[in-house]
Amino acid sequence: xxxxxxxxxxxxxxxxxxxxxxxxxxxxxxxxxxxxxxxxxxxxxxxxxxxxxxxxxxxxxxxxxxxxxxxxxxxxxxxxxxxxxxxxxxxxxxxxxxxxxxxxxxxxxxxxxxxxxxxxxxxxxxxxxxxxxxxxxxxxxxxxxxxxxxxxxxxxxxxxxxxxxxxxxxxxxxxxxxxxxxxxxxxxxxxxxxxxxxxxxxxxxxxxxxxxxxxxxxxxxxxxxxxxxxxxxxxxxxxxxxxxxxxxxxxxxxxxxxxxxxxxxxxxxxxxxxxxxxxxxxxxxxxxxxxxxxxxxxxxxxxxxxxxxxxxxxxxxxxxxxxxxxxxxxxxxxxxxx
Amino acid sequence: xxxxxxxxxxxxxxxxxxxxxxxxxxxxxxxxxxxxxxxxxxxxxxxxxxxxxxxxxxxxxxxxxxxxxxxxxxxxxxxxxxxxxxxxxxxxxxxxxxxxxxxxxxxxxxxxxxxxxxxxxxxxxxxxxxxxxxxxxxxxxxxxxxxxxxxxxxxxxxxxxxxxxxxxxxxxxxxxxxxxxxxxxxxxxxxxxxxxxxxxxxxxxxxxxxxxxxxxxxxxxxxxxxxxxxxxxxxxxxxxxxxxxxxxxxxxxxxxxxxxxxxxxxxxxxxxxxxxxxxxxxxxxxxxxxxxxxxxxxxxxxxxxxxxxxxxxxxxxxxxxxxxxxxxxxxxxxxxxxxxxxxxxxxxxxxxxxxxxxxxxxxxxxxxxxxxxxxxxx
Numbered sequence: 001x002x003x004x005x006x007x008x009x010x011x012x013x014x015x016x017x018x019x020x021x022x023x024x025x026x027x028x029x030x031x032x033x034x035x036x037x038x039x040x041x042x043x044x045x046x047x048x049x050x051x052x053x054x055x056x057x058x059x060x061x062x063x064x065x066x067x068x069x070x071x072x073x074x075x076x077x078x079x080x081x082x083x084x085x086x087x088x089x090x091x092x093x094x095x096x097x098x099x100x101x102x103x104x105x106x107x108x109x110x111x112x113x114x115x116x117x118x119x120x121x122x123x124x125x126x127x128x129x130x131x132x133x134x135x136x137x138x139x140x141x142x143x144x145x146x147x148x149x150x151x152x153x154x155x156x157x158x159x160x161x162x163x164x165x166x167x168x169x170x171x172x173x174x175x176x177x178x179x180x181x182x183x184x185x186x187x188x189x190x191x192x193x194x195x196x197x198x199x200x201x202x203x204x205x206x207x208x209x210x211x212x213x214x215x216x217x218x219x220x221x222x223x224x225x226x227x228x229x230x231x232x233x234x235x236x237x238x239x240x241x242x243x244x245x246x247x248x249x250x251x252x253x254x255x256x257x258x259x260x261x262x263x264x265x266x267x268x269x270x271x272x273x274x275x276x277x278x279x280x281x282x283x284x285x286x287x288x289x290x291x292x293x294x295x296x297x298x299x300x301x302x303x304x305x306x307x308x309x310x311x312x313x314x315x316x317x318x319x320x321x322x323x324x325x326x327x328x329x330x331x332x333x334x335x336x337x338x
Numbered sequence: 339x340x341x342x343x344x345x346x347x348x349x350x351x352x353x354x355x356x357x358x359x360x361x362x363x364x365x366x367x368x369x370x371x372x373x374x375x376x377x378x379x380x381x382x383x384x385x386x387x388x389x390x391x392x393x394x395x396x397x398x399x400x401x402x403x404x405x406x407x408x409x410x411x412x413x414x415x416x417x418x419x420x421x422x423x424x425x426x427x428x429x430x431x432x433x434x435x436x437x438x439x440x441x442x443x444x445x446x447x448x449x450x451x452x453x454x455x456x457x458x459x460x461x462x463x464x465x466x467x468x469x470x471x472x473x474x475x476x477x478x479x480x481x482x483x484x485x486x487x488x489x490x491x492x493x494x495x496x497x498x499x500x501x502x503x504x505x506x507x508x509x510x511x512x513x514x515x516x517x518x519x520x521x522x523x524x525x526x527x528x529x530x531x532x533x534x535x536x537x538x539x540x541x542x543x544x545x546x547x548x549x550x551x552x553x554x555x556x557x558x559x560x561x562x563x564x565x566x567x568x569x570x571x572x573x574x575x576x577x578x579x580x581x582x583x584x585x586x587x588x589x590x591x592x593x594x595x596x597x598x599x600x601x602x603x604x605x606x607x608x609x610x611x612x613x614x615x616x617x618x619x620x621x622x623x624x625x626x627x628x629x630x631x632x633x634x635x636x637x638x639x640x641x642x643x644x645x646x647x648x649x650x651x652x653x654x655x656x657x658x659x660x661x662x663x664x665x666x667x668x669x670x671x672x673x674x675x676x677x678x679x680x681x682x683x684x685x686x687x688x689x690x691x692x693x694x695x696x697x698x699x700x701x702x703x704x705x706x707x708x709x710x711x712x713x714x715x716x
Contacts, residue, residue: 041658042668044676049660049668051430053438053505078502081658086564093568179681186678206676208418315673 025097025229025236026286029070034078037063038096041081044202045310045318046102046122055079058309059100061299062121062227065243066098068298069282069291088113091230098240100227102198109228116237119244120226121302122310123322123331125219126158127197129204132214134191139218146171148181148190154221155195162220182206196223201316219322238285246292248334249274250301252325257300260293273337281337292337302332401686412675415683423675423683430669434687437505437660446487446496447508453480454515462702464709477519501579505660507691509579513586513651513661518644520587525594526633530624532599543595550592555653558585563657582654590647597639601632634710641703645696663688 029035039060040047047057055077064074080096091099092114102124103109105117128147130136139162149156151174163170173190175181182203185193193200197215204210227244229237250256253271255263263271272278275296276289283289299305303325310318324330357363361370373383404421406414408428415423427434436444457480460472490498504512531543562581576584605628613623633640655664666684670676 041664042671044671044673048671049433049438050672051433052441053433053436053503053660078500080502081660083656086560086656089564093564093566095564095567183678202671202673202676205673206678206680208416208678210416 025233026070026239029097033071034076035063035067035070035098036078036080036096037066038082038087038090038099038101039063039079040101041083043102044205045198045314045316047079047081047100056309058122058305059102059227061305061309062100062244063098065247065295065299065305066240068294069239069243069246069287072288072294072298074298088115091115091228094230097236098227098229102225103228105224105226105228114231115228116231117224117226117228118237118240120224120332121244122198122225124196124198124223124225125322126155126194126221126223127200127219128216129185129193129200129213130191130216132212136192136216139216139220140166140168142170142192143168144170145191146173146189148173148175148185148193150174150178150181150195151176153195158221159194178203197321198225198310198316198318201310201318205315235286239287242285242337243295244302245334246274246295246337247299247302247305248325248332249337250292250296251303252327252334255296255301256304257296257298260296264293270336279338412677412680415675415679416677420679422686423677423679426669426675426680426683427687429675430665430672433506433669434662434665435506436508437665438503439505439508440499440503443490443497443499446490450484450487451508451511453483454511501577504579506665507662509654509659510651510662513583513654514648516583517586517590517647517651521590521594521643521647522640524587524591525598526629528591528595529598529602532595533602547592547595550589551596555585555589555650556656558589559653559657578657579659582657582659586647586651586654589650590643593643593646594640597636597643598632600639601634601636602628604635605632634707637703637707637710641699645699648695648699649692662691 037060039055040057042048043057045057047055047059050056060079063077063079067076068074070076080090082090082096082099082101087099087101087103088109090096099115100121102122103117104124105120109115110117128139128142130142136142147159147170149159149172156172156174159170159172171190173184175184178195178199181193181195184190186207193203195203197219200215204213204215207213227240229240249270250260253268253274255271255274260275264275264277266272266275266277269278273281275293276282276291280289282291285291288294300308303320306320306323307313310316311320320328320330322330323332326333358367361367374380400421402421404419406420406423406425409415409423409425412423412426414420415426432441432444436447439447457472457476460466461469461476466472486494487496488499488504489501490496492498528543528547531539532547534540534543559582562585563578566581567575609627609631610623613627618626652661652663655661655667660668666688670680670684
């Protein structure tokens, strides 16, 4: 309730002061010297401080990429850890410039809260975790299973929808806190555990024997996660959106952190345009022409960021799945730079 | 004494002292007096023994025998038989202490904490002399030195460290120390203001106290951090850490004011009249006669507020500041360590930390009470 009131108050204040007071985010960022990035308070693989307190994760790397494009220095980011409750207020009030906090892109968040989602840097969705020894290969074989789920979430509703639409029965074992859910699953009180896939992988490593459990291939809901900005500043929106597109394009064109300097000599026109050898594509966004080169040089392409934070290079070991490039079986697709 | 003639019944030697009944001395006597003095206490003692016997072996097993004391990562702690994962605590200890504070500069935090500890001990130990020098150092010199050390000053060769990177135990201690140091004088002033005969002063104090007590701290912190930028230009917004510091201090002052007012109201009228009869003005009457007695009376209330404040500092985590508890909560999610026992271990460690500080404060205040009330106890 308080969140609603605050959001309403924030929107009212936005209306009073006019959206124009937020224009020129890029200038503000340059003047301040850092990008203020709203991050998760701690989600493994997406945004979490390491032993030394420096931030790591896929969303964190995204903010570093924006900083690299603007300042040629990926460390010029100020991370503001936000809970799910206060994240939108912080963005609306101007406390942060980007909200890269595994937020789901929904219609109401854009229409009612005055936000714009710039891109989808992780296609998430609800899935199932089961024991390998059950020998279940698909969620459609879960008829009659008992399923652990967190209470009062959309997850619970999606679960009911999925089973009803497939004419299957299940027995829900519900708990209020996610820690209780995973504990119940680990002590065999249910056959399967359901929540968003990224979280399934994160919870799986907390189990006693993570290797004895497998995430089923079915995804039963759409949870596109991505960075959001305030409405009313198209230039900043473009910078954030094209930072993601530059990382996708770099992967598609085979440009990576390690070979980006060699690629400057490439004859491929797509690579030359991406790295600013030909044309000046940064200018329209208020950036330099090597903006994308800076991103790849400091942070890497999308595939590298994915594998390093959530994929094979991490403990989570999430498969690329939907997040593979469009020409590789996934749906990550970027408009061309030209 | 010589025996009177003819009175042979007078004993010349005292009767031998008999030992007390065997059941009322030694361990048995102690047990009978303290644990089995009646049917009620016997039943409760037995119940307590059963409860302890039920919980304690498992607890000791979990905390010590099955605990993993050293490991390079969470692998060993994930074993089904593993108890508390102390390796996780030792591995993450520097993160708990300093959070994101740059590791090459943590000596600055250590030095600040060390100086603080020495000064606080100096001020709190009744035997240590030269209290005025100590107080001057702690309240005037120390904040300046601590600020320069922690946030840095280029001209002294100390690189600047933004408060975004501050966190961990030292921020918890910082917030509570600032709160405690400001709330006592603030509370005394507000309490005096509330009892003042000047209507403006009284109204202002009443409004402040009632307003602050009527609003949850979380709301104020939230407003200060996320709503303030809506109304104030960006360059004017105060530092992110300063906002909760001010908020916590104001809050603690308002609560403290009511505690102190309780003490003032308990003072007999004669104390005021006596002081006035001696020709003391308002300031000296309060400073020399009334407040010393009033504050002594409410030491339990004051320390109660301090302990509450110390634990309330965990609320700053809501506005994105990594206090000690939040560092524990974040560290337990680290994929290298995450496992079934990690959360429990982390929270046990956090509970231990808060208990040590709160229990220390409480014991110290009891010693102070005994010390200060010696003249009045008969």
